Amino acid sequence: MAGIYIHIPFCKQKCSYCDFCSFPNKSGYEEAYMACLYKEMELRKDELKDKVFDTVYFGGGTPSVIDPKYIYGAMKQVKTLFSLSKNPEITIEMNPGTVTEEKIALYKRAGINRFSVGLQTAIDSQLADLNRIYTARDFAHVATLLKGENFNADVMLGLKGQTMEDIKKTIDFAVLGGASHISMYALTVEDGTPIYTDYLNGELPDEDTVANWYEEGRSYLEEKGFHRYEISNFAKTGRESRHNRNYWERGEYVGFGLSASSFMHERRLTNTFDQDEYMKCVLSGFLPVVDCEEVDEPTARFESIMLGLRTAKGLDLSAFEKKYGSFFDRYASAYERTKDYMTVEGNYLKIKDEYLYVQNSIVIEYMEEEKKGD
Numbered sequence: 218m219a220g221i222y223i224h225i226p227f228c229k230q231k232c233s234y235c236d237f238c239s240f241p242n243k244s245g246y247e248e249a250y251m252a253c254l255y256k257e258m259e260l261r262k263d264e265l266k267d268k269v270f271d272t273v274y275f276g277g278g279t280p281s282v283i284d285p286k287y288i289y290g291a292m293k294q295v296k297t298l299f300s301l302s303k304n305p306e307i308t309i310e311m312n313p314g315t316v317t318e319e320k321i322a323l324y325k326r327a328g329i330n331r332f333s334v335g336l337q338t339a340i341d342s343q344l345a346d347l348n349r350i351y352t353a354r355d356f357a358h359v360a361t362l363l364k365g366e367n368f369n370a371d372v373m374l375g376l377k378g379q380t381m382e383d384i385k386k387t388i389d390f391a392v393l394g395g396a397s398h399i400s401m402y403a404l405t406v407e408d409g410t411p412i413y414t415d416y417l418n419g420e421l422p423d424e425d426t427v428a429n430w431y432e433e434g435r436s437y438l439e440e441k442g443f444h445r446y447e448i449s450n451f452a453k454t455g456r457e458s459r460h461n462r463n464y465w466e467r468g469e470y471v472g473f474g475l476s477a478s479s480f481m482h483e484r485r486l487t488n489t490f491d492q493d494e495y496m497k498c499v500l501s502g503f504l505p506v507v508d509c510e511e512v513d514e515p516t517a518r519f520e521s522i523m524l525g526l527r528t529a530k531g532l533d534l535s536a537f538e539k540k541y542g543s544f545f546d547r548y549a550s551a552y553e554r555t556k557d558y559m560t561v562e563g564n565y566l567k568i569k570d571e572y573l574y575v576q577n578s579i580v581i582e583y584m585e586e587e588k589k590g591d
């Protein structure tokens with residue numbers, strides 16, 4: 218099984234922390250961009266004719282900001298050109314300030330059956346600070362429109378002036394709104410974004426505070442019936458994201474649109490981030506790929522470990538052994554240094570629950586060992 222990612226790079230305005238490939242106030246380009254996106258799909262149809270896709274994911278940017286007819290058109294193109302599995306998971310990211318009942322109705326007609334809503338925080342002053350375009354009330358309205366649907370809400374930790382009470386309030390807000398999945402993650406401060414100044418001024422909560430909030434948030438979510446299946450992802454049973462699970466299992470995927478990447482046959486392709494270049498390439502009949510990386514075996518091996526250990530289930534040791542030989546033979550000394558933080562359950566090696574948040578510092582030991590070579 219494989220996944221399809223479709224990038225919609227338009228937004229109403231730029232959030233203060235955002236360094237994604239997204240453009241505010243470029244709605245005049247929507248039609249031309251989407252025409253190119255449909256064409257890019259056509260350019261890859263022969264190469265992908267034997268693949269069966271189990272998930273489709275519209276991400277951005279803000280997919281819900283554009284006229285929904287383009288999302289409908291993109292799904293029509295997907296269904297015409299590619300093979301989908303019997304019951305595919307089809308997700309769209311939505312910004313609460315851009316959603317209407319009519320849009321949701323058309324998304325559903327297009328086959329979309331999962332929604333991901335960027336709540337971030339239920340505190341209006343924090344939303345304003347992030348330059349988000351909506352209020353908590355707008356989220357509540359969208360939640361009403363999504364009643365009974367499978368939907369995710371994002372919750373962000375580490376905001377200026379945030380408290381644990383605010384985080385609990387945000388979680389309550391998402392849960393009461395009917396979310397079946399919650400992504401809870403720490404704000405990443407990128408150099409060059411407006412929020413970087415707050416960081417330099419020491420106005421953001423420090424790492425230890427955020428780590429404590431994460432732990433408290435995790436138990437709070439568990440009390441509410443959301444189990445953690447990956448560092449940042451919590452779901453009601455059966456509502457885990459299949460699209461993301463495919464990434465963590467190093468499954469194949471194809472990405473369409475600006476900045477999208479694809480991973481097939483141990484090759485990673487990345488599309489251009491430049492909108493004019495993207496459109497010129499596609500219109501001239503060329504793939505808009507600007508980077509092509511052949512993933513060698515040591516890298517693939519390390520990626521399997523890094524991604525597997527992000528999940529609560531852990532790394533599948535039998536699958537690993539089939540591909541690369543015994544895990545414990547190869548990484549004997551890294552395992553010796555990290556074993557107090559890990560546990561083996563059946564066929565899986567996992568990071569103990571209380572250490573999952575600091576997964577990076579554990580996994581780095583395996584990267585070091587990989588670098589030393591065979």
Ligand code: SF4
Nearest residue numbers: 228231232235239278
């Ligand atoms: S809505 Fe998302 S992609 Fe758009 S500016 Fe905000 S964070 Fe960036």
